Amino acid sequence: MARAYLDHASSSPLRTAALEAMLPFLAGNPADPGRVHSDGRVTRVALEEAREAVAALVGARPREVVFTATGTEAVNTAVWGAIAHGAPRHAGTKRSHVVTTAVEHSAVLESCQRADVDLTVVGVDRAGRFDAPALLAALRPETVLVSVQLANHEVGTLQGAVPDVVAGARAHGTLVHVDACAAAGHVPLDFATLGPDLCSITAHKLGGPKGAAALLVRRGVRIPPFVVGGAQERARRAGIEDVPAIVGFGAAARELVAGARLAQEAATALAQTEELLDAARAVEGVTQLGDPTSRLPHLVCLAVDGVEAEPVLLGLDQRGIAVHSGSSCSSETLEPSPVLAAMGVDAEHSLRPSVGWSTTSADIAAFATAFPEVVGKLRALRGA
Numbered sequence: 001m002a003r004a005y006l007d008h009a010s011s012s013p014l015r016t017a018a019l020e021a022m023l024p025f026l027a028g029n030p031a032d033p034g035r036v037h038s039d040g041r042v043t044r045v046a047l048e049e050a051r052e053a054v055a056a057l058v059g060a061r062p063r064e065v066v067f068t069a070t071g072t073e074a075v076n077t078a079v080w081g082a083i084a085h086g087a088p089r090h091a092g093t094k095r096s097h098v099v100t101t102a103v104e105h106s107a108v109l110e111s112c113q114r115a116d117v118d119l120t121v122v123g124v125d126r127a128g129r130f131d132a133p134a135l136l137a138a139l140r141p142e143t144v145l146v147s148v149q150l151a152n153h154e155v156g157t158l159q160g161a162v163p164d165v166v167a168g169a170r171a172h173g174t175l176v177h178v179d180a181c182a183a184a185g186h187v188p189l190d191f192a193t194l195g196p197d198l199c200s201i202t203a204h205k206l207g208g209p210k211g212a213a214a215l216l217v218r219r220g221v222r223i224p225p226f227v228v229g230g231a232q233e234r235a236r237r238a239g240i241e242d243v244p245a246i247v248g249f250g251a252a253a254r255e256l257v258a259g260a261r262l263a264q265e266a267a268t269a270l271a272q273t274e275e276l277l278d279a280a281r282a283v284e285g286v287t288q289l290g291d292p293t294s295r296l297p298h299l300v301c302l303a304v305d306g307v308e309a310e311p312v313l314l315g316l317d318q319r320g321i322a323v324h325s326g327s328s329c330s331s332e333t334l335e336p337s338p339v340l341a342a343m344g345v346d347a348e349h350s351l352r353p354s355v356g357w358s359t360t361s362a363d364i365a366a367f368a369t370a371f372p373e374v375v376g377k378l379r380a381l382r383g384a
Contacts, residue, residue: 003320004363006276008205008356009153009182009299010324014248015207015357021251022209025244032240034232043243050250054214057253057262058180058201059190066215066236067246071181071202072107073226074215077237078177078198079111079147081223085175086144097143101130102342103154105179108147109338118142127291128152128343132161136168146176150189153182154326154339154352155290155301166195175221181205181213185256186266186298197221203245207357208252212245265357270297272355272364277302279368283375289345299354301326301340307378308348315374321367326350 005013025046031039033047055062068074083096097118100108112119120138124130130148146169151158162178169176177198180189185206191199198221202213217223217236230238256262277300280286285305304312309325316323326337326347336347353367
């Protein structure tokens with residue numbers, strides 16, 4: 001049975017171009033790009049070409065791209081680095097202060113908690129949107145960082161207030177980190193125009209390999225490295241670079257830039273998710289969570305009345321369809337999504353199908369057929 005993979009928002013399949021670019025460095029040249037011999041120079045050239053491709057995708061200068069292993073590491077680097085950068089300014093006064101929102105990725109929230117800073121978490125509305133005036137009102141003299149996401153990873157809501165937050169925080173003299181891991185490669189991102197100091201992105205959500213990500217660091221911003229013990233990445237992230245993964249990241253970015261591919265894929269994804277929504281909302285008691293219009297094109301979040309997410313997810317899986325849920329059954333921590341809790345909705349009845357570059361019309365048709373059957377059967381069993 002051919003499977004329909006509808007969980008691209010968790011991790012997207014590797015693009016063919018990325019795999020082909022990686023193979024020579026997986027099976028061939030093993031050299032450290034920091035070495036001056038010929039083999040090392042070859043890997044260095046490949047690394048820098050990938051840096052240029054990633055920079056072109058997100059509107060950054062190549063020197064602003066600092067490669068990391070994961071988006072989580074990029075976020076940790078931003079948060080810890082900003083706190084360490086701001087601490088001397090407030091030595092002998094109060095603890096550093098960070099402002100963020102209730103729908104951020106756990107990498108942001110847990111980094112702040114571990115750093116033991118004063119933390120203000122701003123709430124959101126039922127669509128998962130934060131309010132810029134409310135967030136900026138939380139700034140204090142000792143605030144060293146504001147961290148917000150460009151788009152929500154659970155419900156897809158685009159955070160239209162980010163430019164206002166960046167402008168307001170800059171006027172306050174506070175660093176701004178934008179988490180764009182869910183958005184990069186799916187909606188346009190121009191780091192220079194948006195203007196944050198720091199921005200995290202990752203490869204595996206846009207068709208690149210797992211094991212490569214980046215923190216964009218605005219020119220002139222200096223934060224201490226999170227990983228120490230070497231001078232790689234211009235002394236901003238120690239440790240030998242994962243050349244195959246980074247090269248794959250660059251190839252995926254290059255493909256998205258070429259021929260307006262990003263816009264084409266976004267249009268296709270939007271049409272596919274609208275088709276998914278039509279099929280799902282045709283079932284009684286199914287509604288959409290998040291902002292219905294200002295959202296990432298490739299994912300939707302559904303609330304399914306009458307049945308919990310786990311049996312729906314498993315029923316779809318038995319029919320060859322992979323989707324994600326914000327419920328505790330699909331969480332490694334066995335806790336429901338804090339994002340949905342912050343929005344005031346029930347995570348235990350949520351389902352998040354998502355599409356990507358490899359999704360076909362047959363995948364959408366499979367979901368449209370199976371979803372009502374699974375929900376109907378489960379409701380019938382519950383009523384028996």
